[in-house]
Amino acid sequence: MWRIDPTTDEPLYAQLVAQVRLGVAHGALRPGERLPSARELAASLDLNMHTVLRAYQVLRDDGTVELRRGRGAVVSAAAPDLTDVERAVADLAAAARRAGLSTQTTTTLVTEAMNR
Template identity: 50%
Template structure:
């Protein structure tokens, strides 16, 4: 699996790492049960702090895409489907766009509720 980060991007490095994993799951390059690189090893290869990698992995854990196990590291969960990973990535893009436009959380949620109601 290929991880890339752009230190000049406005997107935090941890978010970029999480996005790399989401993309790999969405493309089917990473499958449930597969282990991700150890945080320390990945941090060294990317030239970032280990806590940056751990922040990205923590996001993925909160999304249900990976499990973090002491001694086993990060493992892609059985619930990690390509469709879910793509959707999560698109939701993050929508949130980023809303922030750029200066929308509040309530305004964004109102837009989502409206879209859900019109389905």
């Protein structure tokens, strides 16, 4: 489940955040499930442990995980439901393909919309 692409412009911690959110949305990560410790995940991905901790803090702040002393990061029972967002993104991707837009152009449009 854990993959990092150091060649992209997206920060490494943000890539981890996105993977956890997708894992929750697709049911690969369920409420109560424990994520790897920051140390374990950092070692397995050859990352700085603070990068993983930053990702876990972002996920804590948005309610996706709970950080529990002694247990680490655990998927929250109140993790955001991304079903509607996934549906909207699938519709957007289909519309972009029909319009002949590239992935890069579509991504730019989404980024601009998110920053408004």
